[in-house]
Amino acid sequence: YYPWGYDSDNGPDQWxxxxxxxxxxxxxxIEINNKDVHYDSSLLPWFASYDPGAxxxxxxxxxxxxxxxxxxxDRSVLRGGPLPGVYRLRQLHFxxxxxxxxxxxxxxxxxxxxxxxxxLHWNPKYSNYLDAKRxxxxxxxxxxFLQVGETPKxxxxxxLEEINAIKTKGKNAPFPNFxxxxxxxxxxxxxxxxxxxxxxxxxxxxxxxxxxxxxxxxSDQMAKLRSLSKNAENEPNHPLVDNWRPTQPxxxxxxxxxxx
Ligand SMILES: NS(=O)(=O)c1cccc(F)c1
Ligand SMILES: [Zn+2]
Numbered sequence: 001y002y003p004w005g006y007d008s009d010n011g012p013d014q015w016x017x018x019x020x021x022x023x024x025x026x027x028x029x030i031e032i033n034n035k036d037v038h039y040d041s042s043l044l045p046w047f048a049s050y051d052p053g054a055x056x057x058x059x060x061x062x063x064x065x066x067x068x069x070x071x072x073x074d075r076s077v078l079r080g081g082p083l084p085g086v087y088r089l090r091q092l093h094f095x096x097x098x099x100x101x102x103x104x105x106x107x108x109x110x111x112x113x114x115x116x117x118x119x120l121h122w123n124p125k126y127s128n129y130l131d132a133k134r135x136x137x138x139x140x141x142x143x144x145f146l147q148v149g150e151t152p153k154x155x156x157x158x159x160l161e162e163i164n165a166i167k168t169k170g171k172n173a174p175f176p177n178f179x180x181x182x183x184x185x186x187x188x189x190x191x192x193x194x195x196x197x198x199x200x201x202x203x204x205x206x207x208x209x210x211x212x213x214x215x216x217x218x219s220d221q222m223a224k225l226r227s228l229s230k231n232a233e234n235e236p237n238h239p240l241v242d243n244w245r246p247t248q249p250x251x252x253x254x255x256x257x258x259x260x
Contacts, residue, residue, distance in 0.1 A: 192256050193256065
């Protein structure tokens with residue numbers, strides 16, 4: 001058994017061997033190009049109602065830095081936008097590159113951002129998260145691009161300060177009292193399309209809500225993310241970088257925009 005990853009021998013081009021969904025026709029991420037985007041005036045605004053008390057732990061699973069939330073009831077929810085009802089916040093995580101000029105999963109008009117923040121929510125009409133992942137309307141991911149700039153968002157500091165406690169795979173630390181909506185940019189303008197989870201098994205269960213406005217992080221903050229290791233404490237050090245999947249064919253999918 002050889003775990004999937006982002007290296008040449010276990011990376012995105014190999015995933016389909018153990019995870020056949022990876023070759024599906026509704027895969028993510030994709031390129032978002034203005035020429036293919038359709039403005040949909042009927043799209044509603046989205047709303048996040050998060051309880052800071054739902055935040056539990058921050059962890060390094062060797063593939064990303066993740067913050068997990070209590071999703072045992074409708075405590076922190078996302079609703080509106082393209083969604084048919086409320087979706088429960090379960091975790092947030094990041095994808096980033098080995099340098100500031102790449103690292104995001106979605107690419108916008110040819111622009112790669114330094115990273116991408118994903119807030120993962122599941123549809124409570126299904127009995128649990130794993131069941132929701134088997135449904136086309138099971139998951140909603142709110143995606144926010146990380147752009148390197150001079151005036152970083154101070155709210156990112158809380159997450160990055162915890163990085164020192166989770167340097168290696170398997171480490172986790174308490175992460176109480178955190179409302180991830182403080183990370184949101186000013187504008188709620190978004191693109192939306194139907195796709196997949198960007199990591200194996202790559203189920204096609206995701207309603208993507210991708211914010212047009214990136215959040216600004218500093219180059220030092222990106223370096224902090226890159227200081228994470230994909231290995232466990234007592235193993236040879238391998239930096240956790242380039243944990244992003246390349247863009248997949250869009251095929252006949254429509255990307256809708258909430259803005260003109
Ligand atoms: N990268 S992602 O598509 O947000 C994702 C990763 C893992 C699980 C999941 F449900 C979604
Ligand atoms: Zn992700």
